[in-house]
Structures are given as structure tokens and as C-alpha cells.
Amino acid sequence: MQEDFHYYATYCAAFLAGFSHDESLDICYSAQFVDLCSKTLLLKLKAPLIAATTQLQLEMMDSRTDILALLDITRIWASFHFLPRDLYAKKKWATKRYLNKYRLICGPNGELVKETVELAKGKSLQAIGLAMHVLADTWAHMYFAGTPSLCINNITGDFYENYEDGERKIRFKHNPTSPDDVEKGAYTNSLFQSNENSIMNLGHGRAGHFPDYSFARYRYVPAWGDYSLIYKDNPSDYLKAFAQMVYALKYLNGRFFSFDIERYDYEAIEPYREKIVKILKKRQLNACEEWKAFGEELSGESIPDFDIERYQYEYIKADRRYKNKTFLARFFTAAIAQKAMVTNEIFKSGNILAGFTKEIKYQEKEDDDDKIREWLNSKIRQ
Amino acid sequence: MEIDLQANLRKYYTNIRLSGGFIIVYIFWQILKMLMLMFFGYENVYDFFEVSKEDYESLKYILIISTVLIYFVFFSFHFYVGIGAFRFRSGRKIKKRFIVATVILLVMSVWSAFQNFYTDNIDDTVIASFILDATLCFILSDLLITLFKIKKSQKLVEG
Numbered sequence: 001m002q003e004d005f006h007y008y009a010t011y012c013a014a015f016l017a018g019f020s021h022d023e024s025l026d027i028c029y030s031a032q033f034v035d036l037c038s039k040t041l042l043l044k045l046k047a048p049l050i051a052a053t054t055q056l057q058l059e060m061m062d063s064r065t066d067i068l069a070l071l072d073i074t075r076i077w078a079s080f081h082f083l084p085r086d087l088y089a090k091k092k093w094a095t096k097r098y099l100n101k102y103r104l105i106c107g108p109n110g111e112l113v114k115e116t117v118e119l120a121k122g123k124s125l126q127a128i129g130l131a132m133h134v135l136a137d138t139w140a141h142m143y144f145a146g147t148p149s150l151c152i153n154n155i156t157g158d159f160y161e162n163y164e165d166g167e168r169k170i171r172f173k174h175n176p177t178s179p180d181d182v183e184k185g186a187y188t189n190s191l192f193q194s195n196e197n198s199i200m201n202l203g204h205g206r207a208g209h210f211p212d213y214s215f216a217r218y219r220y221v222p223a224w225g226d227y228s229l230i231y232k233d234n235p236s237d238y239l240k241a242f243a244q245m246v247y248a249l250k251y252l253n254g255r256f257f258s259f260d261i262e263r264y265d266y267e268a269i270e271p272y273r274e275k276i277v278k279i280l281k282k283r284q285l286n287a288c289e290e291w292k293a294f295g296e297e298l299s300g301e302s303i304p305d306f307d308i309e310r311y312q313y314e315y316i317k318a319d320r321r322y323k324n325k326t327f328l329a330r331f332f333t334a335a336i337a338q339k340a341m342v343t344n345e346i347f348k349s350g351n352i353l354a355g356f357t358k359e360i361k362y363q364e365k366e367d368d369d370d371k372i373r374e375w376l377n378s379k380i381r382q
Numbered sequence: 383m384e385i386d387l388q389a390n391l392r393k394y395y396t397n398i399r400l401s402g403g404f405i406i407v408y409i410f411w412q413i414l415k416m417l418m419l420m421f422f423g424y425e426n427v428y429d430f431f432e433v434s435k436e437d438y439e440s441l442k443y444i445l446i447i448s449t450v451l452i453y454f455v456f457f458s459f460h461f462y463v464g465i466g467a468f469r470f471r472s473g474r475k476i477k478k479r480f481i482v483a484t485v486i487l488l489v490m491s492v493w494s495a496f497q498n499f500y501t502d503n504i505d506d507t508v509i510a511s512f513i514l515d516a517t518l519c520f521i522l523s524d525l526l527i528t529l530f531k532i533k534k535s536q537k538l539v540e541g
Contacts (some may be wrong), residue, residue: 158392227389227390227392227393228385229385229388229389
């Protein structure tokens with residue numbers, strides 16, 4: 001998914017779930033920030049590199065494909081963008097080596113989604129936003145895996161888009177500088193590389209940005225599917241993602257006592273369903289304007305455009321004692337915990353593709369904050 | 383069940399296209415092998431045709447033309463089968479002459495594979511050549527089996 005859904009749609013979902021305008025802004029900012037928190041940014045902020053939730057194209061170009069580098073790539077992408085659906089999936093005649101990758105295929109309503117949402121319970125708004133990003137991406141990135149693998153993520157040339165006027169074959173080109181052409185059905189994808197672990201075979205690169213478009217309805221033959229055809233209906237899936245987000249946010253808000261998979265809060269979105277479906281179905285590369293207008297209509301407040309630098313100054317200038325309380329620090333903490341949880345679950349399933357990580361369970365200590373402030377005030381008085 | 387049939391058909395079509403690709407590449411290998419033999423394998427043209435100098439002088443044109451014809455027929459068979467397989471698409475009817483050509487090519491390839499050993503000096507090049515010829519035999523057999531499987535599956539889908 002892209003900014004229109006991760007930022008604006010998440011804001012809408014948070015507001016519908018009962019969060020205030022400011023809380024919704026924090027949540028949606030964090031949700032979008034997952035797509036931008038790279039090691040390059042963390043180096044600039046002098047923040048822990050382990051908190052990286054994405055990799056820039058330039059970082060991936062420089063990336064090696066030895067075991068450690070693959071481990072690093074898988075940890076990031078599987079934890080935040082391609083959450084595995086079933087870590088214990090079985091496939092006939094599959095070797096262990098193949099199964100390790102097959103089990104990383106992303107999909108909604110897996111056990112890890114439940115754990116992701118429950119991990120954010122009682123935590124900061126940043127953790128909630130991060131969880132919403134992960135949840136939303138399980139719908140868009142379905143059937144692709146967050147590890148470089150030709151035998152899982154490759155597609156054949158039979159890639160057809162369904163739209164109102166009929167069906168047409170998608171023409172993929174390898175020109176990342178030219179934008180996708182919705183009218184002509186020409187989209188950019190990654191170059192075919194026969195190397196199994198090439199970075200070109202990561203995630204949905206072979207299908208380009210196409211799975212992230214909310215209007216897309218398509219059928220294709222994935223490499224993992226034994227030549228079976230996959231039908232993907234993004235408007236329907238994105239609507240489910242939105243409804244599930246509202247439900248998850250209500251759980252995190254305390255309105256529901258538990259979070260179960262395969263549950264959606266259609267009741268909450270019913271008054272706005274037609275509008276949401278219209279936004280999702282509109283054939284355009286970016287639906288930010290429509291979602292923003294919808295969000296502002298819901299809350300009656302203005303939603304600022306996403307600014308990556310909004311909280312950077314606060315983090316850089318914060319005193320060491322208060323650094324953990326800054327917006328970005330809370331986000332980094334949530335990211336580290338999410339990565340630890342997912343990679344630990346992957347490891348526990350007998351899969352070593354994400355390596356081993358110690359699970360971090362943390363609790364924010366509010367009382368230390370008051371003690372430090374009191375101590376400072378006493379020093380000032382002296 | 384129809385979904386499985388469609389999936390199987392897709393697998394078979396891909397298999398055939400891959401086989402066709404290999405056969406086309408094999409043509410280039412054969413041309414390269416022939417050129418290497420001509421320029422580096424024989425000291426003179428009489429050894430290539432396995433005739434004496436006097437016989438070559440009298441039968442020069444017949445030998446050259448018949449050799450060219452034989453190679454032409456040989457490569458044409460490969461090309462016809464290779465291109466036909468490579469271009470094979472769903473919905474296309476499997477022509478009998480294509481199957482016959484594939485069978486003939488398979489027989490030729492099996493004969494060619496074992497002919498490699500009718501020589502006094504069996505060295506690495508002979509073994510390499512045999513491996514490639516044997517691979518071609520396998521590919522052609524696989525192509526034939528796949529063609530029959532497609533015919534069978536198509537009948538089931540239509541039925």
C-alpha cells in the first residue's frame with residue numbers, strides 16, 4: 001500500500017474507531033513512517049539501526065546477497081511489509097529449503113497479524129500506527145514473500161488486469177523513472193534476474209507497484225502456485241483491510257475486549273461505504289486527495305500533509321534523559337519490538353531465514369519521568 | 383477439478399516452450415561443433431569427407447552439395463520442431479506432422495548420440511558431445527510425452 005492508505009485512510013479508520021483528531025494524526029503518521037524509516041534516515045538521526053522498518057532502493061542496490069545480508073533483508077520486509085500468513089504451511093514434495101521461503105508468503109488473517117495487534121495493546125500511539133501499517137500491508141501484499149526468492153515471488157507473462165471495459169494484458173517495462181500509465185496498462189516492474197536470491201525478486205517487485213493500487217483487479221500465475229491462477233480484487237480487499245483496521249483500532253482503544261482474525265467492523269463504516277468504495281475503485285495512481293477530503297469531512301479538522309521531518313528536530317535535540325519519550329523514539333521502540341516478535345516467531349517455527357532475535361517485552365515507565373522532572377526542578381531552585 | 387486441469391495445461395505449455403528453446407539453442411551448438419570440426423578437427427578437406435585426394439577431385443561438387451543438403455535437412459528438422467514448440471500456445475491444435483517430425487528427430491538424435499562412440503579416440507569432447515546429444519533425446523522424449531498429455535487434458539476440458 002502507499003501513502004494514500006497508510007496515512008490518510010489510517011487517519012480515517014482511527015477517527016472512526018474513536019480516537020481523537022490528534023491521536024489519529026499520531027497513529028497515521030506512524031503508519032506512514034514505516035515506509036520511510038530506513039537505515040539512511042536512522043544514521044542521520046543517530047538512532048539505532050536495528051529500528052529500520054524499510055530499505056531504500058539505493059540501499060537495496062548496494063545490498064549483498066550472502067546469508068547475513070539476506071537475513072537482514074528478510075527481517076525488515078517480513079516483519080513490516082510482508083507479514084507471513086502461515087509459518088507452518090505444508091506443501092507436498094517441497095524440500096525444507098523451499099518450505100522456509102514458502103512459509104513466508106504474506107497474507108491477511110494469519111496468527112502473526114493477531115500477535116502484531118496484541119503487541120500494540122497498551123502501548124504508544126506509534127506502536128498502534130505501526131501495527132496498522134503491518135495489518136494493511138497483509139491485504140495488499142498477499143501472495144508475495146518478504147524475502148528475495150525467484151521461486152516464490154516471480155510471475156509469468158500471463159498478467160491480466162480486469163476493468164469495466166473487459167480485460168487486458170499488463171505490459172511491464174523496466175523504466176523506474178517513468179510513471180505507471182493507468183490508461184495504457186503499462187507499469188514498471190523489476191528486471192528478471194535468474195539468481196534465486198537477487199534483490200529484484202523481493203516482495204512484489206516482479207509485479208511492480210501494481211498490487212499497491214487500490215483500483216487494481218487482476219489475475220496472474222505466481223511462481224509458488226504450481227501454475228494455478230490467482231485472482232486479486234484490490235477494491236474488495238482494501239475495503240476489508242479498512243474495516244479490519246477499524247476493528248483493530250477499536251480493540252486497541254479498549255472498545256473490544258479481544259482481537260480475532262476474520263472479523264471486520266463493517267457496521268462502523270456502513271454510513272461511508274459508498275464513498276470509500278468510490279475512492280478505492282477510482283483508477284488513479286494516488287488517492288491521497290480523496291482520502292484526505294474524506295478524513296477532514298469526518299473529523300472537521302485539517303489533516304496536515306505528511307512531513308518526514310516533522311519530529312526529527314525533537315529527536316535530535318532531545319536530552320538523553322528524555323529521548324525515549326520523543327515521538328520517534330517511541331516509534332523506534334515499537335519497531336524493534338515488532339521485528340523481534342516476528343523474527344522470533346519465524347525462528348520458533350524452525351525457519352532460519354530471519355535468523356534469531358531475543359523477544360523484547362517492554363513496559364513504559366511513567367513514574368521515572370516525574371522523578372527526573374522533580375529532580376531537575378529542585379536543581380533549578382537551588 | 384477443472385482448475386487443476388487448467389493449471390496442468392499451463393505447466394505443459396511452459397514445458398513445451400522450454401523444450402523448444404533448448405532445441406533452438408542446440409542448433410547453434412551443432413553449427414558451432416561443425417565449424418570447429420571443419421577448421422580445427424581435420425587437417426584437410428579429404429579427411430573431413432573421408433575420401434582420398436583423387437576421389438575428392440572427381441566427386442568434389444557431389445560431396446559438397448550432398449553434405450550441405452544433409453546438414454540443411456538436419457538443421458531444418460531441428461528448427462521446425464524447435465520453433466514449433468517454442469511458439470506453441472494454448473488453443474493451438476497439435477498437428478500430426480509436428481509429432482511425426484519430433485519422432486524422426488528423436489530417432490536421429492538417439493542414433494547420433496551413440497555414433498559419438500564409433501571412434502578410436504574417446505576423449506573429453508566425445509563425452510561432452512554425447513551428454514548434449516543425450517540431453518536432446520531426453521528433451522524430445524519429454525516433448526512428445528507432454529504433447530500427448532496436452533491432447534488428453536484438452537479432451538477432458540472439452541468433455
